[in-house]
Amino acid sequence: MHKLIIIGSGPAGLTAAIYSGRANLQPLVIEGRAPGGQLMGTTLVENWPGDKRIMGPQLMSEMRAHAVACGAQFVSDEVVEIVPLPSAHNGCSMFNIKTSSSGDFEAHALIVASGASPKKLHVPGEDTYWGKGVTTCAVCDGALFANKPVVVVGGGDTAMEDALFLTKYTDDITIIQLFDKLTASYAMQQPVLANTKIKILYHQAVKEIIGESGHARQLVVTDQRNGEQTTVEAEGIFIAIGQVPNTKFLKGLINLDEYGYVRLHEAKSDRFSMLTATSVPGIFAAGDVADQRYRQAISSAGSGCMAALDVERYLKKY
Ligand SMILES: Cc1cc2nc3c(=O)[nH]c(=O)nc-3n(C[C@H](O)[C@H](O)[C@H](O)COP(=O)(O)OP(=O)(O)OC[C@H]3O[C@@H](n4cnc5c(N)ncnc54)[C@H](O)[C@@H]3O)c2cc1C
Known part of the structure; x- marks a missing residue:
């Protein structure tokens, strides 16, 4: 049973892995079919703070190495289904995560950072x-x-x-x-x-x-x-003919909007609001998968950080 599984290895997923790794949540990242996410398909990135010019693949490789150094583990596979399990620990959520070829994994909390694919x-x-x-x-x-x-x-x-x-x-x-x-x-x-x-x-x-x-x-x-x-x-x-959010595996599980993007549902944890919560307690979302407006590496990374901090607060209750 993992404390946290992160679905996706773009800027949102890897930033969540860095923060949750440092918080000793020992995150497992299921990378998906596109390790590193959308920036792997571009050349120069000129708006990542601190790097005036960096190649997309290099930025993502550095982010991944950073996540590994913080204790994150990686599985090279994609999630095909998530099944909520009856909870055992004081109502803390539990999920069974099915992958296409690496078998099943279980976790108390999930961060969905599966991004979107441009049409x-x-x-x-x-x-x-x-x-x-x-x-x-x-x-x-x-x-x-x-x-x-x-x-x-x-x-x-x-x-x-x-x-x-x-x-x-x-x-x-x-x-x-x-x-x-x-x-x-x-x-x-x-x-x-x-x-x-x-x-x-x-x-x-x-x-x-x-x-x-x-x-x-x-x-x-x-x-x-x-x-x-x-x-x-x-x-x-x-x-500019549209984007498709990678949420097929979430249909029927959490609330999605009419275009298939994850709907965030602000939830309370002690005195703080958790802005990355979804309609299912224990499932959080970050990055382009829940964002039609900003769609940038830095905004995805920022929400990945927020999701990791929200998971930390959520799990502290149990
Ligand atoms: C050509 C191009 C150039 C860009 N250039 C810039 C730029 O210069 N600066 C900038 O700020 N932004 C840029 N962007 C936008 C930026 O890439 C995205 O906003 C950012 O990558 C979104 O990050 P993310 O982590 O939310 O998702 P993504 O980067 O989309 O990553 C999604 C991850 O989820 C994984 N995944 C998907 N489905 C599953 C599944 N079922 N199971 C497990 N994993 C799954 C994928 O494998 C991938 O690793 C560019 C985008 C494109 C397309």
């Missing part, structure tokens, strides 16, 4: 140039494309937000939208439509991403009305 276009060139011009994070990577032509793929709120954010860096922004109009809310559309730095191409489906010298340079798009193919120059390609 992809699934076109040729996307994987080849992922992190080399193709990205899903304007806030993270926008500054890398100062004064360069960039494309935002998508017509929803995220695409509008990304296009507007990119106007800080360049005045050559093209939105590629599949439909005949934008799907973003009226309030989000207005500043985009009024901005002369942003051009919108409607009815266009991305067919391929073409690169040169190891970096994305162009998109091939097809006009949905007549099948005509054209190319659009772009050094930065921001795919």
